[in-house]
Amino acid sequence: xxxxxxxxxxxxxxxxxxxxxxxxxxxxxxxxxxxxxxxxxxxxxxxxxxxxxxxxxxxxxxxxxxxxxxxxxxxxxxxxxxxxxxxxxxxxxxxxxxxxxxxxxxxxxxxxxxxxxxxxxxxxxxxxxxxxxxxxxxxxxxxxxxxxxxxxxxxxxxxxxxxxxxxxxxxxxxxxxxxxxxxxxxxxxxxxxxxxxxxxxxxxxxxxxxxxxxxxxxxxxxxxxxxxxxxxxxxxxxxxxxxxxxxxxxxxxxxxxxxxxxxxxxxxxxxxxxxxxxxxxxxxxxxxxxxxxxxxxxxxxxxxxxxxxxxxxxxxxxxxxxxxxxxxxxxxxxxxxxxxxxxxxxxxxxxxxxxxxxxxxxxxxxxxxxxxxxxxxxxxxxxxxxxxxxxxxxxxxxxxxxxxxxxxxxxxxxxxxxxxxxxxxxxx
Amino acid sequence: xxxxxxxxxxxxxxxxxxxxxxxxxxxxxxxxxxxxxxxxxxxxxxxxxxxxxxxxxxxxxxxxxxxxxxxxxxxxxxxxxxxxxxxxxxxxxxxxxxxxxxxxxxxxxxxxxxxxxxxxxxxxxxxxxxxxxxxxxxxxxxxxxxxxxxxxxxxxxxxxxxxxxxxxxxxxxxxxxxxxxxxxxxxxxxxxxxxxxxxxxxxxxx
Numbered sequence: 001x002x003x004x005x006x007x008x009x010x011x012x013x014x015x016x017x018x019x020x021x022x023x024x025x026x027x028x029x030x031x032x033x034x035x036x037x038x039x040x041x042x043x044x045x046x047x048x049x050x051x052x053x054x055x056x057x058x059x060x061x062x063x064x065x066x067x068x069x070x071x072x073x074x075x076x077x078x079x080x081x082x083x084x085x086x087x088x089x090x091x092x093x094x095x096x097x098x099x100x101x102x103x104x105x106x107x108x109x110x111x112x113x114x115x116x117x118x119x120x121x122x123x124x125x126x127x128x129x130x131x132x133x134x135x136x137x138x139x140x141x142x143x144x145x146x147x148x149x150x151x152x153x154x155x156x157x158x159x160x161x162x163x164x165x166x167x168x169x170x171x172x173x174x175x176x177x178x179x180x181x182x183x184x185x186x187x188x189x190x191x192x193x194x195x196x197x198x199x200x201x202x203x204x205x206x207x208x209x210x211x212x213x214x215x216x217x218x219x220x221x222x223x224x225x226x227x228x229x230x231x232x233x234x235x236x237x238x239x240x241x242x243x244x245x246x247x248x249x250x251x252x253x254x255x256x257x258x259x260x261x262x263x264x265x266x267x268x269x270x271x272x273x274x275x276x277x278x279x280x281x282x283x284x285x286x287x288x289x290x291x292x293x294x295x296x297x298x299x300x301x302x303x304x305x306x307x308x309x310x311x312x313x314x315x316x317x318x319x320x321x322x323x324x325x326x327x328x329x330x331x332x333x334x335x336x337x338x339x340x341x342x343x344x345x346x347x348x349x350x351x352x353x354x355x356x357x358x359x360x361x362x363x364x365x366x367x368x369x370x371x372x373x374x375x376x377x378x379x380x381x382x383x384x385x386x387x388x389x390x391x392x393x394x395x396x397x398x399x400x401x402x403x404x405x406x407x408x409x410x411x412x413x414x415x416x417x418x419x420x421x422x423x424x425x426x427x428x
Numbered sequence: 429x430x431x432x433x434x435x436x437x438x439x440x441x442x443x444x445x446x447x448x449x450x451x452x453x454x455x456x457x458x459x460x461x462x463x464x465x466x467x468x469x470x471x472x473x474x475x476x477x478x479x480x481x482x483x484x485x486x487x488x489x490x491x492x493x494x495x496x497x498x499x500x501x502x503x504x505x506x507x508x509x510x511x512x513x514x515x516x517x518x519x520x521x522x523x524x525x526x527x528x529x530x531x532x533x534x535x536x537x538x539x540x541x542x543x544x545x546x547x548x549x550x551x552x553x554x555x556x557x558x559x560x561x562x563x564x565x566x567x568x569x570x571x572x573x574x575x576x577x578x579x580x581x582x583x584x585x586x587x588x589x590x591x592x593x594x595x596x597x598x599x600x601x602x603x604x605x606x607x608x609x610x611x612x613x614x615x616x617x618x619x620x621x622x623x624x625x626x627x628x629x630x631x632x633x634x
Contacts, residue, residue, distance in 0.1 A: 206470070206514070252464075257516035294464045321516070323469025338469035344483045346468075346475060 006035055008094050008423050011416045012187035013037065014085055016401055017045025019394025020193035022068050022409035023416070027191075029078035030417055035185060036071075041104060042145035043068075045195055049128065049227035053402060054274040055305040060402075061144055068146045081147065086182070087373035088190065092389035093423040094185045103178035105152035105162075106400045110173040112148040119168035120161040129223050132230035137163040138174075142230065152176075168294060188423045189389040189416035192381060193375075193409065194236035196360040196395035199261055206324035207253065207356060213239040214334050215325060217253075217358045218271050225278055235282060237353050239332035241312055244353035245283055248336055249275065250322050251293040255359030263378040265359030265399045269297045272357045273309045277317065280312065289315045292322050292336065318347070324353060360399040389419040432631050436491070444493045445625045451631075453527030458521045459483040467511035467521050477501045481511060481521050484528070495535040502529040504542040534631065546573055553598040559610025563599045565607065 006012070009032075013024040016038030024036040036043065046099075047053075047060045071077055080101065082160040087098040106116075116138035126135035128142050132238045137156035140148070150173075156162050158194040159178060198219050201209035214237050216224075227233035237244045249272040254260040270293055279287030296317070298306035309315055323338040334354045339346050367373075374384035380399070381392035391412035396406035441445035448455040461482060468480030479487060487496050500554045505525040512522050529545070532538040538545055550569045555561050567590070572579030583590075593599040600607075610616060 252516070256462075258518045259514070259516065293463060319463075319465075320469070321464035321466040323466050323514070339465045339474070339482070341463045341465045341481055341482065344465075344468070344480060 003335045005097070006185045006187060008427065009186050009420045010032060010035060011189050011191060011413075011420055012095070012097055012185060013191045013193060013393075014394070015045070015193035015195055016040070016043030016081070017193060017195045017394065018047045018067075019062075019195060019393075019396070019409040020045070020191070022406045023191045023413040024077055025070045025074065026198070026410050026413035027168065027193075027417055028074045030069070030413075031148060032076060032420055034077045034084060035089045035187070036079045037085065037099060038075055038081045040086045040141065041081050041151040042141040042147065042172055042226055043079060043081065044142070045198060047402060048142055048144065049130075049219065049222060049301055052072055052274065053224045054270045055302045057274070057277065059238075065146060068144070071146070077146065082151075083183075085370050088390070093188045093426075094305070095190060097185045097187055097190070097390070099182055099183050099185060101181050102135045103154070103180055104149070105154075105157065105176055105178050105363065106150050106173050107175050107178075108149065109171040109300050110169075110172075111147040111171055113170070114150070115170065115420070116150055116152070116165035116174060118166040118179065120156065121164075122156055122159070122161050124155060124188075125422060128226050130160045130224075132220060132223055134324045135168075135385040136230055140416045149173075151308070160410075163277075167335055175287070178318075189391065189419040190389050191393050191416050193393040193412075194362075194364050194396050196399070197363040199265075199358045199361045201253060201356050201358050207250065208327070208334075209320070209323045209356060211224065212325065212327045212332070213237070214244070214327075214332055214353045214355065215356065217247075217356050221275055221355050222280070226318045235278070237332070237417075242352075245279075245286055246288045246352045247279060247290070247364065248281070248334070248349070248354040249350040249357055250336070250354060251296075252321060253292065253356035253358045256294065261359050261361060261378065263380075264297060265266070266297065266299075266344060267356035267399065267401045268359055270302055270305065270401065272355070273298065273306055275355065276309055280314065285314060290318060290349070291315065291320070292318045292320055292338070293320070294321050299324050303350070316364070318349075320347075360395060364396075364397060369388060389416065391415045433537065436535065439517070442491055443474060443490045444496070445489050447493070447526075448488050448531075451591050452524065452531045454520045454523040457524060458488050458517055460517050462517060464516060466514045466516065467519075470510045472508060472510065473506060477504050481525065484525075494537075496528070497532040497535060498539060499532075500539045500542045502526070502532075503538070503542045505529075533622040537548045545575075556616070556620060556626050558607060558613055560609050562603050562607040563593070564601065567599070 006120050007028050011027050011032050013020045013034060013036045015105060020036060024034045040153045044064055050060045052058055072121050082102040082104055084097050085097060088102050117136055120136045120138045122137045123134040125131040126133045135152040138150055140150055162176055188384055201217050223230045225228045229252055235244050249270060255265040278290040304312045319341045320338045322336045326335045328335055333350045336349045337415055366375045366379045373387055374382040376382045381396050393409040393412040394400060397408055436447060448458055463482055468474055468482050473512050474480055479499055484496060484501060502525040507522050509522050512520055515521060570618045571582035
């Protein structure tokens with residue numbers, strides 16, 4: 001990476017998920033100076049937590065690798081991790097952005113050898129694995145993390161573990177004196193790509209998430225499928241660690257519901273259809289998936305994916321929003337109760353495991369933006385002239401799948417380029 | 429009232445949904461139902477209904493006028509509001525159920541021997557007389573709802589409860605003579621009469 005000096009002709013991309021990465025790369029490959037900011041210690045975002053993508057069923061790691069190579073090869077991009085925006089001032093073509101950089105306690109001498117990790121002993125919930133697995137206090141965020149540098153958890157600073165990590169490092173990369181710092185950046189245009197977070201399933205009280213062990217979310221199932229994940233790639237029931245073969249999927253868990261998220265999260269139908277194929281992958285004809293839905297929204301060209309899943313005799317569909325979940329006390333199986341709209345029969349169906357297809361919620365709550373911005377009733381950023389040269393990309397703009405998020409990011413990159421070109425024209 | 433029924437049939441012909449929207453309390457919400465079924469699933473009395481709420485809504489849209497209005501289903505609603513709380517689209521389902529029941533009653537199509545309907549009538553007659561509920565008379569009317577024999581049986585079965593209520597002054601045996609009431613019973617009657625006139629005029633205007 002060459003030296004990038006932030007000016008009014010540079011573009012600031014906030015959020016290093018697939019949308020932010022795409023916007024940054026597209027702009028940089030057009031020759032623009034780009035700063036990419038990410039609050040986590042590595043870029044990649046939600047996609048890095050997925051096992052496979054629909055509809056091609058390829059592994060996200062593949063697409064991520066291509067994108068990381070493009071970033072590494074481009075001298076116009078500067079990536080700042082552990083960085084959060086605290087203030088945005090100014091106007092289109094002339095923004096001053098204040099960011100807070102949290103200490104990593106590891107400098108760029110790090111070779112990702114992993115000796116510090118071996119030296120420390122304390123364990124913490126691994127956020128990458130949604131708390132389903134533990135990690136140590138000196139860690140690599142995930143296998144493909146970029147930058148490939150370890151991080152020291154602030155929780156071990158001042159403890160024995162911290163000094164052990166420092167002592168174990170042969171490259172003098174551990175720096176326990178690092179402090180949080182505030183940095184001011186200039187930018188002509190800002191691409192806001194802070195993305196989404198899964199809707200908190202605990203809020204859907206009748207579904208018993210966290211009350212019944214065998215109620216999990218769709219993102220948790222993605223982690224289970226990871227060969228290096230908490231279950232080593234097996235779909236296991238949290239109650240007894242047995243393989244779950246008869247799995248129910250509940251659609252619109254929190255979406256299309258006035259009491260939760262009013263909007264349709266758009267991805268969950270396809271995500272569940274995709275996850276039914278995980279069962280086939282694992283168990284062949286031995287697995288059984290049941291999808292409880294209001295209506296399946298597999299839009300335009302991905303409809304043939306839906307048709308393929310429908311043709312699978314081991315996947316059945318029940319047109320019903322499940323009313324509540326109870327538990328069979330003897331075997332901890334989950335029992336789904338409701339009324340089937342096709343015929344209005346009442347059912348109480350027992351399954352090994354239930355997966356809640358939780359929806360997308362904007363990761364930044366409407367009142368938590370560090371600047372004035374137009375938000376719609378669902379909390380997503382609206383396109384509005386009043387936003388100046390702050391453009392939303394991906395799931396900051398709407399609930400989108402990866403394909404559409406990338407399109408949205410490219411569009412916002414183009415909008416940002418137009419602004420900095422105008423600035424360049426004026427500044428000469 | 430059967431006459432009103434004929435008028436309504438004539439007026440709305442094949443559009444029962446429109447009829448419901450115009451004449452049933454909160455009826456304009458019916459078309460907002462997306463048939464997810466969470467109301468039926470969460471209804472504590474669900475297994476005892478002929479047609480759960482979502483089915484009633486679909487029947488309204490399908491124009492099954494007779495079947496809907498003569499159904500006993502909406503009379504089963506106990507106003508627990510579980511469905512209203514759970515409905516993802518915020519339909520006031522409880523109110524619609526009462527609206528449908530009341531409309532069916534107005535048209536004379538409600539099922540004749542539905543116990544909830546009978547109870548509603550007893551309660552109404554009881555409370556409108558003096559403006560206050562007369563617990564003693566209401567209890568007796570309920571016990572003897574199905575005739576003398578079962579009435580005595582019911583009363584005997586609940587003897588203990590009745591005595592306890594009297595002991596704690598929740599029920600007064602002297603109420604049999606007429607009971608307590610509001611200050612201006614005549615005023616209440618006038619209000620109710622006027623309300624009835626307005627309601628009847630509304631139906632006639634159709």
